[in-house]
Amino acid sequence: MVLHRLTKVPITITPKKYYKNLFANFDFKDNLIFYELGCGWGDFMFAVNKLSRPKKTIGYELSLIHVLFIKTKSFLTKSNIEVKNKNFLHTDLSDGDIFYLFLVKPVVKKAWEKIKKECQPGTIVITLADKIDGAEYLKKIPSNPKNPKTSYFYIYKV
Numbered sequence: 001m002v003l004h005r006l007t008k009v010p011i012t013i014t015p016k017k018y019y020k021n022l023f024a025n026f027d028f029k030d031n032l033i034f035y036e037l038g039c040g041w042g043d044f045m046f047a048v049n050k051l052s053r054p055k056k057t058i059g060y061e062l063s064l065i066h067v068l069f070i071k072t073k074s075f076l077t078k079s080n081i082e083v084k085n086k087n088f089l090h091t092d093l094s095d096g097d098i099f100y101l102f103l104v105k106p107v108v109k110k111a112w113e114k115i116k117k118e119c120q121p122g123t124i125v126i127t128l129a130d131k132i133d134g135a136e137y138l139k140k141i142p143s144n145p146k147n148p149k150t151s152y153f154y155i156y157k158v
Helices: 002-007 016-025 043-051 064-077 105-118
Strands: 033-037 056-060 081-084 098-101 124-128 139-142 152-157
Touching (some): 016 139, 043 064, 043 081, 064 081, 098 105, 105 124
Parallel strands (some): 056 081
Antiparallel strands (some): 139 152
């Protein structure tokens, strides 16, 4: 609640148990630049780094507490994760190859528009729970296949 008051955005965290099915059904190729927009504690970025060898892994987060935690964990684990305490809507994202978004729906839409405008054709965007209005997804992956009411990962290509 305190973090929400400071940052004006809710903290939405991807449950770790959801990663397994996404990673089993989507190939995170090596040597790509991976972004997580609104990275929270950075768990998803660290999981991607264990799974593949990104050229760079970059997270954006408005909560300074989360940013400091990720920087410390990245240093201690010798990860190539970089985290920025900035609003990603006001920065250049044009070098990104894959983006992960688990944000509130209006911000997902803004991020999608920014990525489409700045990034190369073929850039991948993965969202959890919300489809992007007006965009057609390539693939839909259940976050928990054992639960018929599960949310889904949606994979889009610019």
